[in-house]
Amino acid sequence: MDDEHPDGTPPSGRPPLIHLHQVEKVFEVRRGAGLLRREKHQVRAVDGISFQVGRGEMVGYIGPNGAGKSTTIKMLTGILTPSAGRLRVAGIDPSRERTRLASRIGVVFGQRTTLWWDLPLRDSYRLVHRMYRVPDARFRENLDRCVELLDLGALLDVPVRQLSLGQRMRGDIAAALLHDPEVLYLDEPTIGLDVVSKARVRGFLRDLNAERGTTVLLTTHDLTDIEQLCSRVMVIDHGRLMYDGPLSGLHEVGESERTLVVDLERELPPIVLDGARTVRVEGPRQWLVFPAARSAAPLVARLAAEYPLVDLSVREPDIEAVIARMYGEGQAPVPGAADGPAGPGEAAVTGGETPARRPD
Numbered sequence: 001m002d003d004e005h006p007d008g009t010p011p012s013g014r015p016p017l018i019h020l021h022q023v024e025k026v027f028e029v030r031r032g033a034g035l036l037r038r039e040k041h042q043v044r045a046v047d048g049i050s051f052q053v054g055r056g057e058m059v060g061y062i063g064p065n066g067a068g069k070s071t072t073i074k075m076l077t078g079i080l081t082p083s084a085g086r087l088r089v090a091g092i093d094p095s096r097e098r099t100r101l102a103s104r105i106g107v108v109f110g111q112r113t114t115l116w117w118d119l120p121l122r123d124s125y126r127l128v129h130r131m132y133r134v135p136d137a138r139f140r141e142n143l144d145r146c147v148e149l150l151d152l153g154a155l156l157d158v159p160v161r162q163l164s165l166g167q168r169m170r171g172d173i174a175a176a177l178l179h180d181p182e183v184l185y186l187d188e189p190t191i192g193l194d195v196v197s198k199a200r201v202r203g204f205l206r207d208l209n210a211e212r213g214t215t216v217l218l219t220t221h222d223l224t225d226i227e228q229l230c231s232r233v234m235v236i237d238h239g240r241l242m243y244d245g246p247l248s249g250l251h252e253v254g255e256s257e258r259t260l261v262v263d264l265e266r267e268l269p270p271i272v273l274d275g276a277r278t279v280r281v282e283g284p285r286q287w288l289v290f291p292a293a294r295s296a297a298p299l300v301a302r303l304a305a306e307y308p309l310v311d312l313s314v315r316e317p318d319i320e321a322v323i324a325r326m327y328g329e330g331q332a333p334v335p336g337a338a339d340g341p342a343g344p345g346e347a348a349v350t351g352g353e354t355p356a357r358r359p360d
């Protein structure tokens with residue numbers, strides 16, 4: 001086995017920057033077994049994972065709660081030591097040389113901030129500047145760029161504790177990039193953000209990857225993040241790698257469906273459209289599902305040509321549903337169910353059973 005590239009070349013064919021070979025992480029935990037007794041248990045959080053990520057790739061790392069995503073990221077940063085297997089990032093063994101690795105990687109945890117809570121953003125960035133010994137000119141250039149692209153100008157003198165979640169997230173992403181890392185790990189970077197903030201963060205990450213060639217490993221529960229950013233997605237479940245390929249392939253395996261939410265000028269009978277199924281009607285709003293692996297563009301074009309459209313959006317299936325379908329373990333939730341059960345005046349319709357007419 002090639003020592004540097006134990007699992008061959010990554011699917012992108014690019015030189016590998018991250019390699020994992022049969023990596024495991026087992027936690028010893030004590031659980032109550034009766035009133036006084038506590039028994040030792042093992043939790044196999046990561047169970048023999050091998051993959052490679054090439055330089056400049058943007059890869060989604062997804063899976064249900066408790067699948068082992070964060071544990072993998074923590075091993076990749078050196079916070080946790082693998083119980084078995086071999087792991088290298090930029091040729092470095094993370095748990096052995098955590099400090100050396102720190103200058104090569106950036107990390108953003110959506111649920112936690114790495115910024116100093118009581119300090120204005122500007123002061124947090126000064127500390128990053130010193131900690132990583134970033135050359136002054138480089139630091140200024142990177143800061144200016146992040147401030148411009150992440151729209152942080154008005155926030156630099158605001159203490160972190162006063163920032164909204166979206167502002168804080170943008171602040172955190174900038175902090176992770178001021179030392180020019182080659183690899184960026186993002187753990188749920190758009191969690192809890194509004195639509196505008198999500199779009200800004202995604203746009204920034206796309207530019208970063210295109211212009212600087214930064215390698216990005218992204219964990220998320222939002223499939224739109226993956227769709228808009230990653231050409232490759234890896235699915236982990238119960239600590240094992242279950243899928244590695246394009247998002248469209250995942251949809252094909254899982255036969256998942258996306259939803260078009262269509263707002264019409266007025267109430268109309270359920271829309272009839274080849275390639276999609278109307279599953280719900282609520283006043284002038286209708287929900288149509290179509291195979292997630294297909295493009296929405298032709299459907300949108302036909303809808304716009306044939307119906308009085310006011311607004312339209314595309315909803316991705318949620319990750320749990322895609323994975324459940326992948327293994328035939330359950331049914332995908334009814335589209336639109338996240339909005340609550342159908343109430344009075346709402347008509348739930350099933351695919352193709354309700355006669356429908358085009359509007360005049």
Ligand SMILES: Nc1ncnc2c1ncn2[C@@H]1O[C@H](COP(=O)(O)OP(=O)(O)OP(=O)(O)O)[C@@H](O)[C@H]1O
Pocket residue numbers: 027028029043044045063064065066067068069070071072
């Ligand atoms: N320090 C720990 N001690 C014991 N068990 C742990 C520890 N950290 C994680 N685990 C367990 O390991 C498994 C994987 O957890 P992990 O946090 O990696 O999952 P995840 O995929 O990131 O989930 P989520 O999407 O909920 O963040 C879970 O069963 C979790 O309870």
